[in-house]
Amino acid sequence: MGNLTATRPPQPWTAPTASDPVTATLRLPGSKSMTARALVLSALAAGPSTLARPLRARDTELMAAGLRAMGAHVSISDDESWLVRPHPLAGPAHVDVGLAGTVMRFVPPVAGLADGQVTFDGDPHARTRPLGPLVGALRSLGVRIDVTGTGSLPLTVLGTGGVTGGEVVIDASVSSQFVSALLLAAPRFDRGVVVRHVGPPVPSAPHLRMTVQMLRAAGAAADDSTPDVWTVEPGPLTGRGWEIEPDLSGAVPFFAAALVTGGEVTLAGWPHSSAQPLEQLRSLLHRMGGEVTLTTAGLTVRGTGVVHGLTADLSDVSELTPVLTALAMLADSPSVFTGVAHIRGHETDRLAALAREFAALGADITEMPDGLEIRPRPLRGGMFGTYHDHRMAHAAAVTGLAVPGIEVDDVGCTSKTMPEFPALWSAMVTGK
């Protein structure tokens, strides 16, 4: 992959309209979240690991580059798997986080275990994404961190080759990644960690369960049996073979196309048990008019061409808000989404961005402190701003299925998690 931080002159992309029901079987890239976790756990393990079918996109390439910068050996094997051979971590090193929440949260705790200085910075907007509570927690666990200004990026970790660890209280209501970040590195902390969340609810419970599940799969003693308390004992992590599942969230725009056009989309290679929030998605799509089934071909979503609005708390699956908002725009009834105040700290302030961009297309949409109200009505074509946010581009593409003339200002931002999105989408909708 070339310069991961190369600036790209945005090229407006016309989202294709669907003249017929879409029918497609897709092989999509691996889960961003699973790939990020497997890379971190593998870099901290006692022996080598392989990641089969990892996500190869900007976020995960930046994660691999950040770990390599500190000394981990991450290479590509013949079958496109990633091979990770751990090595003592050391500075000086620099980590470019891009706009990846997983990199800017999961790697600083790892840097605390390195021997030497590790600096972090990223895209301009990454400097506005929340990081302060994690910085405070790491300091209380014995990690020396220098930050400038707002407590976010750029920052410097002065690693000493070890982290004391122990008990820490944190308000993780702004991002579950603060908790996952502490837990993933904790087996290598001298005293492990006991994380106690105090504050409004932590979002993204399925991602927290994924963290605990993958820690256990790497041999860690992780306990999440007490609400808002997570305990990880100190101990070795074992290298292993990681089977990365297809990215469920990345499939949702394609599933949405089945609902909008009355078609059928199958995600091939879906496992029979998953660390990803399939049941939450199944329920949401069912309520919106879709049917989700697991067959030998994979995970199949069928639609009727009629989309229903719904009222839903999206806190478990907050990253789906942009695409579900696009679906709601095309529904036969109103929708109310709540429980996602924290997505103002995602790749962009998604609530403000969605309200602004859809209103510019003529939508009747109201921004609330923690969500959105949508009252569907006919939309007009126009430019749709993405704010470097891959899921804003996905939302525009879904809208374009039924609204001619949707121009996406920078579809290249989908390279964050799926570089092949424009080609896959066009092939699914237009056949070419």
Ligand SMILES: O=C(O)C1=C[C@@H](OP(=O)(O)O)[C@@H](O)[C@H](O)C1
């Ligand atoms: O741990 C992870 O891999 C993620 C957790 C969630 O973050 P938030 O809890 O900040 O929403 C999710 O939105 C993000 O896309 C990936």
Ligand SMILES: C=C(OP(=O)(O)O)C(=O)O
């Ligand atoms: C919020 C997201 O990603 P991250 O926070 O990992 O950058 C996302 O992919 O929707």
